[in-house]
Amino acid sequence: MAAAARVLHEQGIERTTLADIAREADVPVGNVYYYFKTKDELVQAALSEHTAHLDELTARLDELPDPRDRLKALVRAWVEQRDVAARYGCPTGTLAAELGKRADGTLDAEAGAVIRRLLDWAARQFREMRLSGANGNTDGADDPYDPYAPYDPDDLALTLVAGYQGMSLMANALRDPEVMTREGARLLHWLDSLQWASPENPLKHFPGPPHQ
Amino acid sequence: MAAAARVLHEQGIERTTLADIAREADVPVGNVYYYFKTKDELVQAALSEHTAHLDELTARLDELPDPRDRLKALVRAWVEQRDVAARYGCPTGTLAAELGKRADGTLDAEAGAVIRRLLDWAARQFREMRLSGANGNTDGADDPYDPYAPYDPDDLALTLVAGYQGMSLMANALRDPEVMTREGARLLHWLDSLQWASPENPLKHFPGPPHQ
Amino acid sequence: MAAAARVLHEQGIERTTLADIAREADVPVGNVYYYFKTKDELVQAALSEHTAHLDELTARLDELPDPRDRLKALVRAWVEQRDVAARYGCPTGTLAAELGKRADGTLDAEAGAVIRRLLDWAARQFREMRLSGANGNTDGADDPYDPYAPYDPDDLALTLVAGYQGMSLMANALRDPEVMTREGARLLHWLDSLQWASPENPLKHFPGPPHQ
Amino acid sequence: MAAAARVLHEQGIERTTLADIAREADVPVGNVYYYFKTKDELVQAALSEHTAHLDELTARLDELPDPRDRLKALVRAWVEQRDVAARYGCPTGTLAAELGKRADGTLDAEAGAVIRRLLDWAARQFREMRLSGANGNTDGADDPYDPYAPYDPDDLALTLVAGYQGMSLMANALRDPEVMTREGARLLHWLDSLQWASPENPLKHFPGPPHQ
DNA sequence: TATGAATGAGTCTTCATTCAT
DNA sequence: CATGAATGAAGACTCATTCAT
Numbered sequence: 001m002a003a004a005a006r007v008l009h010e011q012g013i014e015r016t017t018l019a020d021i022a023r024e025a026d027v028p029v030g031n032v033y034y035y036f037k038t039k040d041e042l043v044q045a046a047l048s049e050h051t052a053h054l055d056e057l058t059a060r061l062d063e064l065p066d067p068r069d070r071l072k073a074l075v076r077a078w079v080e081q082r083d084v085a086a087r088y089g090c091p092t093g094t095l096a097a098e099l100g101k102r103a104d105g106t107l108d109a110e111a112g113a114v115i116r117r118l119l120d121w122a123a124r125q126f127r128e129m130r131l132s133g134a135n136g137n138t139d140g141a142d143d144p145y146d147p148y149a150p151y152d153p154d155d156l157a158l159t160l161v162a163g164y165q166g167m168s169l170m171a172n173a174l175r176d177p178e179v180m181t182r183e184g185a186r187l188l189h190w191l192d193s194l195q196w197a198s199p200e201n202p203l204k205h206f207p208g209p210p211h212q
Numbered sequence: 213m214a215a216a217a218r219v220l221h222e223q224g225i226e227r228t229t230l231a232d233i234a235r236e237a238d239v240p241v242g243n244v245y246y247y248f249k250t251k252d253e254l255v256q257a258a259l260s261e262h263t264a265h266l267d268e269l270t271a272r273l274d275e276l277p278d279p280r281d282r283l284k285a286l287v288r289a290w291v292e293q294r295d296v297a298a299r300y301g302c303p304t305g306t307l308a309a310e311l312g313k314r315a316d317g318t319l320d321a322e323a324g325a326v327i328r329r330l331l332d333w334a335a336r337q338f339r340e341m342r343l344s345g346a347n348g349n350t351d352g353a354d355d356p357y358d359p360y361a362p363y364d365p366d367d368l369a370l371t372l373v374a375g376y377q378g379m380s381l382m383a384n385a386l387r388d389p390e391v392m393t394r395e396g397a398r399l400l401h402w403l404d405s406l407q408w409a410s411p412e413n414p415l416k417h418f419p420g421p422p423h424q
Numbered sequence: 425m426a427a428a429a430r431v432l433h434e435q436g437i438e439r440t441t442l443a444d445i446a447r448e449a450d451v452p453v454g455n456v457y458y459y460f461k462t463k464d465e466l467v468q469a470a471l472s473e474h475t476a477h478l479d480e481l482t483a484r485l486d487e488l489p490d491p492r493d494r495l496k497a498l499v500r501a502w503v504e505q506r507d508v509a510a511r512y513g514c515p516t517g518t519l520a521a522e523l524g525k526r527a528d529g530t531l532d533a534e535a536g537a538v539i540r541r542l543l544d545w546a547a548r549q550f551r552e553m554r555l556s557g558a559n560g561n562t563d564g565a566d567d568p569y570d571p572y573a574p575y576d577p578d579d580l581a582l583t584l585v586a587g588y589q590g591m592s593l594m595a596n597a598l599r600d601p602e603v604m605t606r607e608g609a610r611l612l613h614w615l616d617s618l619q620w621a622s623p624e625n626p627l628k629h630f631p632g633p634p635h636q
Numbered sequence: 637m638a639a640a641a642r643v644l645h646e647q648g649i650e651r652t653t654l655a656d657i658a659r660e661a662d663v664p665v666g667n668v669y670y671y672f673k674t675k676d677e678l679v680q681a682a683l684s685e686h687t688a689h690l691d692e693l694t695a696r697l698d699e700l701p702d703p704r705d706r707l708k709a710l711v712r713a714w715v716e717q718r719d720v721a722a723r724y725g726c727p728t729g730t731l732a733a734e735l736g737k738r739a740d741g742t743l744d745a746e747a748g749a750v751i752r753r754l755l756d757w758a759a760r761q762f763r764e765m766r767l768s769g770a771n772g773n774t775d776g777a778d779d780p781y782d783p784y785a786p787y788d789p790d791d792l793a794l795t796l797v798a799g800y801q802g803m804s805l806m807a808n809a810l811r812d813p814e815v816m817t818r819e820g821a822r823l824l825h826w827l828d829s830l831q832w833a834s835p836e837n838p839l840k841h842f843p844g845p846p847h848q
Numbered sequence: 849t850a851t852g853a854a855t856g857a858g859t860c861t862t863c864a865t866t867c868a869t
Numbered sequence: 870c871a872t873g874a875a876t877g878a879a880g881a882c883t884c885a886t887t888c889a890t
């Protein structure tokens with residue numbers, strides 16, 4: 001499964017032959033089929049592998065006391081992978097993109113699930129941040145652009161993960177790991193800036209885009 | 213070329229056969245080879261097609277007097293494509309991701325070039341924005357987190373395009389066009405918020421992520 | 425198609441590879457797939473080939489004025505094929521038997537159809553025989569063993585074709601062409617004996633089984 | 637062995653994998669190989685199984701005092717199996733047909749042997765019938781169509797078994813158990829009609845095909 | 849004896865590419 | 870320039886058979 005995850009990430013699903021995976025795993029081709037009845041099952045296994053990696057990572061991050069620190073540590077972990085990302089993109093993201101091209105949507109639902117899992121974890125952190133720092137303001141929930149409205153943790157999570165996917169894809173397309181560093185710094189800065197804005201407490205620090 | 217661009221976007225490079233493209237273009241297979249000697253040349257043609265589309269779009273946007281409006285119109289154009297993006301992702305982005313998996317890097321340089329072209333156009337707009345609105349502060353260029361440092365147009369462009377790629381990929385992975393709407397709104401809001409911050413002019417409006 | 429029919433008959437469906445057929449037809453394997461998208465389509469083509477042969481044969485027989493003579497000529501044609509039958513069995517029969525083992529019943533319905541076509545032709549001949557020779561007795565249609573009841577052409581046809589299939593299979597299993605000769609003679613004799621029995625016209629000649 | 641016989645009959649030799657047989661027998665695959673060194677040995681075992689069934693059946697029939705009754709009971713036993721025959725054909729017959737397609741003739745000799753064993757038993761019965769009913773006429777043995785010539789028990793046996801194989805194959809090809817019923821009735825009728833014809837004792841009853 | 853994993857040769861099928869007309 | 874057939878090199882998948890335990 002590790003071999004499959006690695007090779008599928010590096011070469012993409014379609015360009016990876018079973019022989020590639022078998023060679024990487026150092027087993028004969030036929031034996032691969034003893035464990036995985038189809039190539040699709042191998043892709044699924046690779047997806048599971050990524051899920052497992054993600055779970056392991058978030059479990060480690062969960063040990064940090066502050067949810068904001070957890071999120072920042074996550075971003076730092078992403079940036080550390082910058083060379084891989086610049087060469088092959090985000091494993092889950094590129095897998096999802098490839099699976100999305102299929103007519104039969106069995107597998108891409110699973111790719112979406114992996115991403116949703118990350119989304120959920122991040123949303124949980126954002127929700128916890130609110131608990132410790134919220135001013136309880138729930139007015140204006142109807143106006144999504146009210147700067148004093150409470151944050152929606154799901155939206156924040158979406159922004160975070162989309163940010164990761166975006167920077168991975170750009171780093172990959174431009175073959176430049178520095179993209180990860182720069183955009184990663186922006187995300188860290190953004191995470192730091194998140195706080196409840198109120199008329200008495202206007203946002204002074206620029207929380208979103210980079211202003212380097 | 214249009215047929216190639218369309219089918220390659222929808223099915224991905226590897227899953228698309230020449231027969232698919234020929235059928236879509238309503239010409240016999242042999243004829244395709246009269247114009248394109250290899251499949252790679254067809255991919256290249258599709259890439260050119262996307263470049264042409266992009267040039268056409270930016271040319272139209274260039275007619276708007278205000279560079280900020282041009283960028284906002286670009287974002288709106290992206291959001292309008294939300295259904296396609298949710299189904300197949302960003303044409304250039306997914307193409308680049310697929311080409312990035314290749315050992316031979318002939319074509320993915322070209323995919324990168326298309327994205328860089330977009331990046332350049334956006335940076336030009338940001339640069340223009342600065343020209344019309346900057347306070348001339350170039351201090352602190354060394355400190356990327358100095359909130360009063362001048363923006364780097366290239367970085368802003370990177371953030372913008374990464375934002376687009378990220379939201380496209382997320383919309384695609386989650387099969388949810390609404391992702392485009394939400395993240396697009398955030399980008400618009402962000403574009404609106406961009407201005408020179410200074411001690412006398414602190415940022416009052418939340419410029420980054422949405423907080424509903 | 426001729427090559428497919430021949431090889432499939434000789435080697436059976438499962439033991440015949442596409443390479444076998446391609447070699448026999450003296451075309452490269454890939455080219456076979458230009459005309460037949462799957463192996464099953466090739467089997468179907470072989471079936472059509474057999475149908476065509478059958479049609480050709482019956483068309484020739486139809487030129488004989490007497491229906492009884494047509495049937496007898498058919499039996500003689502079968503006997504002439506005794507060496508092939510002893511080696512490989514009846515083409516249609518063995519094909520039908522093999523197809524009958526499949527879970528998916530798409531093709532074996534077609535095999536059945538070929539046999540039914542033969543059955544229909546034979547029944548037509550028997551019906552014609554009745555028209556020219558019947559005594560009009562329709563009594564006792566309820567008693568299938570009333571020796572004076574009129575013959576049912578469909579049953580006669582079934583008996584004839586079953587006789588052919590039986591003798592082919594026995595010849596094949598025993599690898600003995602003489603089986604075809606002996607049983608063929610019995611069928612001829614039986615065809616000759618068919619006439620309307622009545623109390624005034626008791627059957628004197630042994631019409632059914634062999635009594636050599 | 638029973639599992640092998642059953643599955644090989646239902647699926648055919650080539651479409652049956654060792655895993656199928658192992659699963660049906662509820663033993664692990666490796667274990668099958670402890671008892672049967674090759675797949676061919678399994679086929680042979682299935683053939684033995686059929687022989688054993690046949691021996692058991694004929695032994696039971698041998699208890700009947702009249703040889704004609706034994707043969708008629710055999711036909712009735714065949715007809716009772718009509719549903720299996722309509723679905724999968726005669727076990728021995730289809731096996732023999734499949735084995736006949738092989739280049740190497742080791743096994744199909746054995747399939748022929750099973751059928752010959754049946755032939756021999758039937759011939760024995762016919763011979764016994766003659767002993768008890770013959771008029772001793774041995775004239776005209778040279779003229780196979782002399783209606784007063786003595787029957788050849790081997791030929792009668794061949795006709796009987798060919799009749800069985802033919803009706804099984806037709807029932808299978810047409811997927812219609814009623815074929816067995818109709819042709820079975822004809823065979824019974826035929827068995828009943830068998831007697832020595834002589835000028836003084838012309839055949840009054842229609843002995844051959846049904847004429848309803 | 850029993851077990852389940854290992855092995856690799858062989859089969860169907862696809863497809864980029866070529867080519868004769 | 871157009872066309873449709875030809876070609877063969879892969880690639881997914883199967884399965885009889887072996888083998889270590």
